[in-house]
Structure formats: structure tokens, C-alpha cells
Amino acid sequence: MPHFKKLLEPGFIGPFRLKNRILKMGSTLGFYPWQDGHIQQEVIDAYENLAKGGVALVTVGAAPFGVPPGRGYLMDDDRFLPDMARLAEAIRKHDCIALVQxxxxxxxxxxxxxxxxxxxVAASSLRKEELPLPFLSPPRGLEKGEIKRIIEDFVSLAVRAKKAGFQGIEIxxxxxxxxxxxxxxxxNKRDDEYGPQNIENRARILTEILEGxxxxxxxxxxxxxxxxxxxxxxxxxITPEESRGIAQVLEKAGADAIxxxxxxxxxxxxxSRKDxxxxxxVALYPExxxxxKGLMDERRYGRGGWVPLxxxxKKGVSIPVIVAGRLDPLLAEEVLEKGFVDFVYLNRALMADPELPKKLLEGRFEDVRPCTGCLTCFDNNERGNPPLCQVNPTLGKEKALEVWIATKRKKVLVIGGGPAGMEAARMAALRGHQVLLCDKSPRLGGSMLLASIVKGLEREDHLKLISYYERQLKKLKVEIRLNLTVDRxxxxxxxxxxxxxxxGxxxxxxxxxxxxxxxxxxxxxxxxxxxxxxxxxGPKALISLSHIWxxxxxxVAIIGGQIQGCQLAEFLVKRGRKVWVLEETTEVGKGLPEVLIKPRLLDWLEAKGVRILSEAKVKRIHEKGVEVSIEGLRDEFIEVDTVITALPLLPNERxxxxxxxxxxxxxxxxxxxxPQLIVDAIAAGFNLGRTI
Structure with missing residues (x-):
């Protein structure tokens, strides 16, 4: 059993003593229906649940400046003080430091x-061709008076946050x-005291905010x-050397941590698609x-990638330094123990299991529900939806989905050991039912096993989630029978x-x-x-063997170009195959996270020479290839050695x-x-398990 001595060790940031080194960063969890700018009760419940789970500090995602009202909530007026006070108190009452970003x-x-x-708006007006990200609209550079007003906005929010009971702010x-x-x-192309001539000028807007x-x-x-x-x-x-210099300027100006x-x-x-x-x-995906090398830590497929930065x-400042970036408890402990940083943000890990700190403190690391790294949370957030986590169906719905012991114990038989079946069995057993789980395969996992082999474990690790379920089902005394085909x-x-x-x-x-x-x-x-x-x-052995034979x-021609076909294409390309993807509809990549993952993968596949054909209907499979009708306008013969179908599943009505x-x-x-995605299957299993 691993020990987390450093991770659970108290520490100080500024005048505040934190009970451990685990922090929740200020990313917004998700967006609820607009309530005239007021903080929704679900937001308060979600942040309180994080604080209750034992994290030392929670940073609330605030309403950003520079966007119109209508999404999330507001903190730009004293009429929102009562809401802010309730939110701050919900966090602080669990011995947790409350910050707002x-x-x-x-x-x-x-x-x-x-x-x-x-x-x-930006520091400078830039033409389209000058933009670091070409898909953005050219911003207008602000005059000094406008900059001063924005500085005042930041200071005013900090003052309001303190009135509400927040103990600090993250800028x-x-x-x-x-x-x-x-x-x-x-x-920054300015030629005044806010310009790029030196580090002090570039950081001036920040130092003035800090001083205010x-x-x-x-x-x-x-x-x-x-x-x-x-x-x-x-x-x-920004270079690493410049970042260190900026941090030094911020420390002198009064920052408590970086x-x-x-x-x-x-x-x-x-x-135009640069992102x-x-x-x-994600930076290293698909490769x-x-x-x-020398720019980030690439040894763990990006996990902890920003630690060297x-x-x-840290080597240039005397105040605490914090880092995030796909950390899990084991890696976080190593990073802290080696003195690379002083505190860690376990952001996605805490969304997957808000009780992570509490479980570590109780010596129950094996009970921590792992984040798979799927980015469902971020993709959903970017589209303005309420919180959503692939492995934690209660995220953002803590009060609505409270779990109670069943009033009557029942005998429950679950047929199928995939994500829906495992979660239903776990929840039913947790509520006190007698549960038998059967599957015809030699091990649990269902569709996640195939997904693990095809997608690999670099970015999204479903084997850890399967192992979590295996441990939990054993603890809950769920009887499991494998290699068993259940009949009437x-x-x-x-x-x-x-x-x-x-x-399935x-x-x-x-x-x-x-x-x-x-x-x-x-x-x-x-x-x-x-x-x-x-x-x-095992799946790991099969992944390794697939590189050999x-x-x-x-x-290879793949019939189907939605999530199944695109991920299979990635798998085959990485094993030296020449690939064609044939999708009958226009929905190439459907099911992939729309933000970052889908555009990255499709661009990578094209760069690797994969031909992706939409509105491509396969007319006939010949001995030497496939005959395809493209957009109903022309036929094409593609010479291939193998044809693989990778189509969405259908309901198993029979x-x-x-x-x-x-x-x-x-x-x-x-x-x-x-048939949907893993996030939907786990949610379905949870919702049924908590109600039977």
C-alpha cells in the first residue's frame, strides 16, 4: 500500500496553513441554466462536496471579465454578495481555504x-496574420485608460470576494x-510602459493589480x-527563462504563490486550424x-508534463510554486517528495473522485476512482453544459443523486460486465442488495477492454478503471462468474x-x-x-504484441468513420498500415470530443496519409479491394488487403x-x-443501481 506522506503534509501559502498539499484549481466545473447572474445552488453544492472530500484549498471558477452575461453566474456587483458568501461558507466550514479565480x-x-x-481585446491590436491562433478574431489593443479600468475591475472583485468570506484570489x-x-x-507589440521591452513592463499590469x-x-x-x-x-x-523572471517580479509585487x-x-x-x-x-496526442525533449516531461505520455517548467x-523564487497537468496521487507524491514544487492541483482527478484526499488520509488508495483522462469534462464545459464526468455521474448533481441504503434487500442478477453492468452491480451492492454479476468473457470490462486495446493507454487509461471496479465489486462481496453465457x-x-x-x-x-x-x-x-x-x-500484452504481428x-479499408473508425485508424497507422476511412454520412469523427481531440486526430490522420472519405457508400467488396460510391457522383476502386467494419452498435433487441x-x-x-458512449453507460448503471 503506497504512503502519501508528502502529499498529506500540511504547508503554508502566505499567512494560511493548509492541511495538506492537494488543491483544486479554478477551472469552472460546468454551466447551469442562467439565473439572472446569481450563483446556482448546484454550484454551491458541487464546491462544498469537493471541500468535504478533504482537499486543502478550493478555487472557485469565477465569471470572467470581457464576456456578456447569460452563462454561468456573476460576481461583478454587490447584489451578488449574499450568493458569494453562501459559497465561501460552504467551502470554509470543511476546514478548506476558499479562493475565487x-x-x-x-x-x-x-x-x-x-x-x-x-x-x-488584447495588449495590442493584431492583424489576422499576426495572431498566434488564426481562428480568433483580430483583437483591439487597449488604451492606457482602458487598462486602468480593467485593473480596477480585478481589484474590485478581490475586495468583494473578501467581503463575502473568500480568503484569497487566484489571478x-x-x-x-x-x-x-x-x-x-x-x-504584446506596445511601445509604452506596458510594452515588451523588458520583463518589468510586460508584468506591469499584473503588478498594478497586485498592489491594488x-x-x-x-x-x-x-x-x-x-x-x-x-x-x-x-x-x-514566453520562454522558461522569461517565466522565471516574471515570477520573480510578481513575488516582489506581493504574490503569495505562483x-x-x-x-x-x-x-x-x-x-487556419492551428490550436x-x-x-x-493532449499536447502529445496522438503523438x-x-x-x-527539454520543453516538457514526455516520459509518461504527458502526465506531469509541466513539472520541469x-x-x-521554483528555483528562482522563495514563495510556494504550484503545478497541475494530469497528475495522479502517486505522481504528485513523487513530485513533492523530490522538491520540484510545493503544492499540486489534482483537478480532473478530484472531479473523478472528490473524496480522493479523504481516502488517502484513511489509507484507502485502492478505493480512489481514477480519472481516465478522456476530457469529457472539458469538452462538455467548453460547449456551455452542466458538469459531466465520464466516471463520476454525481459531479455537479450531488444533492439530486444522493445515495441511500435500500429499504428492502433484493437479489439482483446483472448480465454483462461492461461499464453499465459493473456500475449497476457496484451501486446495487453499495445499497445493500445481494448481487450476482455474470459475463461470457474471461474478464470484466466489456467494451472498455476493446477500447483499451485499440486506443492504447497513453492518453486514456480504461484498464485502471476496470481494475477499480474489480476491487470495489470484491469489497462489496459481489459474486462474479466469468466465462459464463447466461440463458433463460x-x-x-x-x-x-x-x-x-x-x-452490450x-x-x-x-x-x-x-x-x-x-x-x-x-x-x-x-x-x-x-x-x-x-x-x-492481458490487454497490455496484446497491445505490445499488436506492434509485432x-x-x-x-x-486496410475501414468501413465507418465515426469515433470507432477514427480510433481504429489511429491504431492501424501506429502499426504501419496504410489506411482508408469510408464514412457513409457526413459525420466523420462523431463521438470524439469536439474540442481539441477530434480536430487533432483528424489532422494527424490526414498528415499520415489516411484518406478519409465522407458520403462514401461501399457498393461491393472484391478480392482485391472495395468499390465505393463517393457523394453519389463518382465511383472509385480502392485496392486493399483487408476490410474492417467499425460501425456504431445497434440496440440488442433480441x-x-x-x-x-x-x-x-x-x-x-x-x-x-x-448504444452511446462510456460516460452514458456508467451513468445508466449508476442511475439504475441507486433506484432499485
Whole structure:
């Protein structure tokens, strides 16, 4: 059992003693329906739940300056003080330091939010061709008077936050937000005292904000400043040396701590599609776009990637340095123990399991629900939706989805050990029911096993989630029977009070001449082959072996270009195959996270020579290839060695119907009822398990 001595050790930031080294950063959890600017009760409940879980400090995501009202909540007027006070108290009553984050969105203002009164702004006016991110609208550089008013906005928010009971503020000067446009030479082209001539001038807007807050709130108010440790891949971007110099200036101006992350700029085949990210694991997906050694830590596929940049800053300041970036408890303990940083943000990890600190303190590391790194949370957030986590269905719905012990103990039979079945079994057992879980495969996991092999474990690790379920089901004394095909007679023999059918969806096999040929591998056949090999090898071994040998030719056509086909194409390209992706609709990549992941993967596939054809209907599969009708206008013959179907699943109506009427309560969940994503399957299992 690992020990987390350093992670659980108390520490100081400014005048405040923190009970451990685990912090929740100021990223917004999600967006609830607008309530005239007032903080929604769900927001208060979500942040209180994080504080109750044992984290030492929670930073609340605030309403940014520079965007119109209508999404989230506001903190720019004293009429919101009562809401802010309730939120601060909800956090503080759990011996947790309460901070609020402040930032100005600046040039990141989306085009659809622009108006005559609101426009993208930055340190300098830039032409389209000068923009670090070409998809942004050209911002207007601000006059000195306008800069002073924005400084006053930050100070006023800090004053209001202190009145409300918040103990400090985090100033977000990272990403591509307004304040960062002064720090970065790529954005800052001014020729006055706020210009790029030296570090002091570039940081002047920040030092004036700090001085204003200190003047109003005194030394007993915590100030953390978030800056980019580097702008990797950006011409004239912030360098590590410059970041250290900026941190030193901020320390002199009164900052209590420096939070370091990086902004990583992706090149793109189409320059207008160039993008950036502050997620180190995404920076290296699907593979590093350029050599990154010396720029970030690439040893763990991006996990902890920004630690060297934070350590670089720590060597130049005497105040605490904080870092985030796909950290888990084990890596965080190592980073702290080696003295690289003083505190860590476990952001996505805390969203996956808000009780993570409490479980570590109680010696229950094995009970921590792992974050898979899927980015469902971020993708959902960026689209303005309420909080959503792939593995934690209660995130943002803590009060609405409270779990209670069942009033009557029932015998529950779950057929299917995929994500929906495992979660339903876990929840039912947690509530006191007697649970039997059966699956025809040699191990639990269902669709997640196939996903782990195809997607790999670099960015999104579902094997850890499967292991979590295996441990939890064992602890909850769920009886598990594998290699068992359940039929009606078995169910009748068990005689359950509740029967849950979670057997997975039906494979979609297109009605195409030649689909039964030797060179065709359907999704169903592929899954059966994997199930066979899993009797002898674990998923990690199969991933390694697939780089050596696979029963697949060198030229492969994939029928299906949604999430299944695109991820399979990535798998095959990384194993040296020449690939064509044939999607009958226009929805190439459907199901992939729309923000960052989908555009990155599609751009990478094209760069690797993958031909992605939309509105491509396969007419016939021949001995030497496939005949395809493209957009209904022209036919094309593609010479390939292997054809693989990777199509969305269909509801498994036959399997569901087979078990109708065999128990007083019969439910179908997961793909067999409605094929969706893993996040939907786990939510379905949770919701059923908490109500039976």
C-alpha cells in the first residue's frame, strides 16, 4: 500500500496553513441554466462536496471579465454578495481555504458573443496574420485608460470576494487570456510602459493589480498568480527563462504563490486550424507534433508534463510554486517528495473522485476512482453544459443523486460486465442488495477492454478503471462468474428479484456484396478474436504484441468513420498500415470530443496519409479491394488487403427480449438498450443501481 506522506503534509501559502498539499484549481466545473447572474445552488453544492472530500484549498471558477452575461453566474456587483458568501461558507466550514479565480477572456472572446459593446481585446491590436491562433478574431489593443479600468475591475472583485468570506484570489494570467497578452512577446507589440521591452513592463499590469489588491485587502488575503511556464511551439512566446523572471517580479509585487502551467501550440496542415492547449497529455496526442525533449516531461505520455517548467520557476523564487497537468496521487507524491514544487492541483482527478484526499488520509488508495483522462469534462464545459464526468455521474448533481441504503434487500442478477453492468452491480451492492454479476468473457470490462486495446493507454487509461471496479465489486462481496453465457434456464434457476440486462449492443454488419469474404473482418469477428486472445494474454500484452504481428494486411479499408473508425485508424497507422476511412454520412469523427481531440486526430490522420472519405457508400467488396460510391457522383476502386467494419452498435433487441418476464423487475441498460458512449453507460448503471 503506497504512503502519501508528502502529499498529506500540511504547508503554508502566505499567512494560511493548509492541511495538506492537494488543491483544486479554478477551472469552472460546468454551466447551469442562467439565473439572472446569481450563483446556482448546484454550484454551491458541487464546491462544498469537493471541500468535504478533504482537499486543502478550493478555487472557485469565477465569471470572467470581457464576456456578456447569460452563462454561468456573476460576481461583478454587490447584489451578488449574499450568493458569494453562501459559497465561501460552504467551502470554509470543511476546514478548506476558499479562493475565487479572476481572469479577463480578452482575445479568446468567441465570434458569436461579439457585439458593438463587446469585442476581443488584447495588449495590442493584431492583424489576422499576426495572431498566434488564426481562428480568433483580430483583437483591439487597449488604451492606457482602458487598462486602468480593467485593473480596477480585478481589484474590485478581490475586495468583494473578501467581503463575502473568500480568503484569497487566484489571478489567471495564463492560456491566451487578456493578461497573458501583456506577458507574451507574441501578443504584446506596445511601445509604452506596458510594452515588451523588458520583463518589468510586460508584468506591469499584473503588478498594478497586485498592489491594488494588497492596498485594499491587506496581507491576510491570499494572492496566487497563474502564469504560463512557457508558450511551447509559439514564435516569440514566453520562454522558461522569461517565466522565471516574471515570477520573480510578481513575488516582489506581493504574490503569495505562483501556479505554473504551459500553453502548447499545435502546428496544423491547414494553418487556419492551428490550436493550443494547456493539457500536457493532449499536447502529445496522438503523438508529439515536434521534438519536445527539454520543453516538457514526455516520459509518461504527458502526465506531469509541466513539472520541469514549474521546477524552473521554483528555483528562482522563495514563495510556494504550484503545478497541475494530469497528475495522479502517486505522481504528485513523487513530485513533492523530490522538491520540484510545493503544492499540486489534482483537478480532473478530484472531479473523478472528490473524496480522493479523504481516502488517502484513511489509507484507502485502492478505493480512489481514477480519472481516465478522456476530457469529457472539458469538452462538455467548453460547449456551455452542466458538469459531466465520464466516471463520476454525481459531479455537479450531488444533492439530486444522493445515495441511500435500500429499504428492502433484493437479489439482483446483472448480465454483462461492461461499464453499465459493473456500475449497476457496484451501486446495487453499495445499497445493500445481494448481487450476482455474470459475463461470457474471461474478464470484466466489456467494451472498455476493446477500447483499451485499440486506443492504447497513453492518453486514456480504461484498464485502471476496470481494475477499480474489480476491487470495489470484491469489497462489496459481489459474486462474479466469468466465462459464463447466461440463458433463460440459468436466470430461472437463480430466481432474482431484479434482472439487469447489460449484454452490450448488436454489431452492425452492412449488407454489401462480398461482406462474407476472407479479407473482411467485421467488428463482431474482431471482438470475438480479442475475447479469445484475452484467455491467454492481458490487454497490455496484446497491445505490445499488436506492434509485432496482427492478422491484418498492410493496406486496410475501414468501413465507418465515426469515433470507432477514427480510433481504429489511429491504431492501424501506429502499426504501419496504410489506411482508408469510408464514412457513409457526413459525420466523420462523431463521438470524439469536439474540442481539441477530434480536430487533432483528424489532422494527424490526414498528415499520415489516411484518406478519409465522407458520403462514401461501399457498393461491393472484391478480392482485391472495395468499390465505393463517393457523394453519389463518382465511383472509385480502392485496392486493399483487408476490410474492417467499425460501425456504431445497434440496440440488442433480441437479447433484451430473451429475458423478458424472467424476474419481477427486468431492466435493460447500456448499449443493449441504446448504444452511446462510456460516460452514458456508467451513468445508466449508476442511475439504475441507486433506484432499485
Amino acid at each position: 479572476a481572469f479577463h477572456i480578452g482575445p479568446m472572446l468567441p465570434p458569436f458573443l461579439r457585439s458593438e459593446k463587446l469585442e476581443p 489567471n494570467a495564463a492560456c491566451n487570456h487578456f493578461l497573458n497578452t501583456f506577458l507574451s512577446r507574441a501578443w 489588491i494588497r492596498s485594499e485587502n491587506g496581507r491576510d488575503f491570499l494572492i496566487v498568480v497563474l502564469i504560463n511556464g512557457a508558450e511551447i511551439g509559439l514564435k516569440d512566446g 501556479n505554473i502551467r504551459a500553453e502548447f501550440y499545435f502546428p496544423a496542415r491547414d494553418p 493550443s492547449t494547456h493539457f500536457p497529455d 508529439p507534433p515536434f521534438p519536445v 514549474a521546477h524552473n520557476v 434456464s440459468f436466470v430461472e434457476k437463480v430466481a432474482p428479484d431484479v434482472l439487469i440486462v447489460a449484454v 449492443g448488436a454489431h452492425q454488419i452492412p449488407s454489401v456484396p462480398g461482406i462474407g469474404g476472407k479479407k473482411v473482418l467485421t467488428g463482431k469477428a474482431l471482438q470475438e478474436k480479442l475475447r479469445f486472445f484475452l484467455r491467454f494474454f 496482427m492478422p491484418i494486411g498492410k493496406r 437479447a433484451v427480449k430473451e429475458f423478458e418476464g424472467l424476474a419481477p423487475e427486468v431492466y435493460a441498460i447500456g448499449d443493449c438498450k441504446e
